[in-house]
Amino acid sequence: MTFKHLTAALALLASAGLTHAADAEFYNKGNPPGRPFSLAVRAGDFVYLSGQMGTDDKGLVPGGFEAQSRKAMDNVADILKGMGLGMDNVVKCTIMIADMGKWADFNKVYASYFKPGHLPARSAFGANGLALGGEVEVECMAYAPVNK
Template sequence: MSDSSSWPFSLVRRAGGLVFLSGEIPVADDGTIPEGIAAQTDLTFKLIGETLAEEGLSLADVVSCMVHLADKADFAEYNAAYRKHFKDPLPVRTTVQAQMIADVKIEITVVAAART
């Protein structure tokens, strides 16, 4: 995300032993958006992983995912791409179809368990 000081929300919050991340969309540092749901899913998780690393965490610490898909026809391909990013025990997950405010196919929000 660009300069986070201009956004009216926190990008990361810690509370009650959990780390909450705001929704992440697949926009590369150069402003480009990859083609296709699999590439967008992979980039979104790469960006989430980078944010988690700044908190001393990784995708292995994720306990919950909320996923918004622009097109339910992308579900199977998204699901296959999603599965590559997690090992058992898998996070709980909700996936919904939603109208996006950006020209992307996916937005993902995660909650991670903070390490003690």
């Protein structure tokens, strides 16, 4: 890491109210052992969720794209709930879809998880080779002020 990158990283941490990464809170309730990532990390007023797929404790849920989409969104909601938050806290999502021809189908499922007029900012892109052979992955960021 160059000095320029280190300075930028420290500035980002300071803007989040953190003095160093050790001040972040790592959430792993229900995360199976051995996974090389946290389900979510709170850094100041923001919570960053790892990408969620349409999986349960047995793997990919049966039922195809719609079932995986619903389960991925349910997984996001469950992680937020475990942290005392809800879908209203979500401010940004990134959606990865194995078949962009199913983008409109995903939008129908996705929109049902948010109040009308309270949709997060979002990016979506086609992804070849999602983990576990999944059809969709959803990554979100939530805003949850610490001193509210």
